[in-house]
Amino acid sequence: MTAAAPSVEELEAQERRLVLPRFTYDDAWALGSLLVELARERRAPVAIDITRGGQQLFHAALPGSTPDNDAWITRKRRVVERYGCSSYLVGSRFRAKGTTFEDSSRLDPDTYAAHGGAFPLVVEGAGVIGAVVVSGLPQVEDHALVVEALERFIAA
Numbered sequence: 001m002t003a004a005a006p007s008v009e010e011l012e013a014q015e016r017r018l019v020l021p022r023f024t025y026d027d028a029w030a031l032g033s034l035l036v037e038l039a040r041e042r043r044a045p046v047a048i049d050i051t052r053g054g055q056q057l058f059h060a061a062l063p064g065s066t067p068d069n070d071a072w073i074t075r076k077r078r079v080v081e082r083y084g085c086s087s088y089l090v091g092s093r094f095r096a097k098g099t100t101f102e103d104s105s106r107l108d109p110d111t112y113a114a115h116g117g118a119f120p121l122v123v124e125g126a127g128v129i130g131a132v133v134v135s136g137l138p139q140v141e142d143h144a145l146v147v148e149a150l151e152r153f154i155a156a
Contacts, residue, residue, distance in 0.1 A: 005140050008096050011089040018150045019122045023129060025057055027153075031132060032058030035149045039134075044145070046136030049073045052121065052129055065136050072135040076118035078111060080131040087133075088116030088143040117142030119150065 006014070020027070028050045035048045045064025050057050061069070079087040079101075091114035094101045101107075101114035116139030121130040132150070134142045 006088075006092075006143075008089065008092050011086060011092055014147055015085055015089065015120070015122070018119070018147070018154060019124055020154065021124055023052060023121050023123050028052065028057035031149060031153045032060060034153055035132070035134065035145065036060050036062065038145060038149055044137055044141075046134050046142070046145070047073055049077070049131075049133045050121075051077060051131055051133075057130075062136075069135040072113060072115070072117070073133045075109075075111060075113035076115060076135065077131045077133050079114050080118045080120050080128070080133075082107075082112065084128045085120060086116070086143065087114050087118035088139060090114040091116070091139075115139040115142075116144075117146060119143070119146045 032048055032050050039046050039048065039062055045062060047061045047065040047069035049059050076087040079090050083090045091101050094104055094114065102109045105112065117135050118131050118133040120128040121132060123129050132146055134145050136142070137145065
């Protein structure tokens with residue numbers, strides 16, 4: 001899967017579109033299982049994580065992933081929690097201004113990573129309640145995998 005880098009406008013449109021009516025423990029299992037299925041089909045060496053309200057509801061590490069992927073998950077998730085939007089959108093906004101997140105955010109890059117793969121879980125009427133994160137592929141592919149899974153999950 002080689003995904004093209006989406007524009008800031010495309011990323012913003014994804015976030016407006018990918019809003020959930022609710023998000024339960026069972027929903028976390030279903031979304032996480034869907035991500036595992038998609039990743040296995042592609043033999044993607046990823047780790048997958050879903051949190052809601054500070055609680056980890058789902059985590060899976062597939063063959064080829066490493067403990068570094070878990071560290072990336074934590075750093076990308078923190079960007080979603082701080083900015084309320086996808087980690088890839090945050091990084092893309094900085095790049096669109098001719099700079100980088102690392103150079104201009106004034107945040108510790110050992111704590112925050114504005115790289116693709118973390119997407120906010122937004123519930124209608126409640127806002128951002130958590131995040132779904134993938135780590136292990138190039139950032140545009142991590143992001144695209146999460147978006148594809150959310151699109152399928154919402155359509156089901």
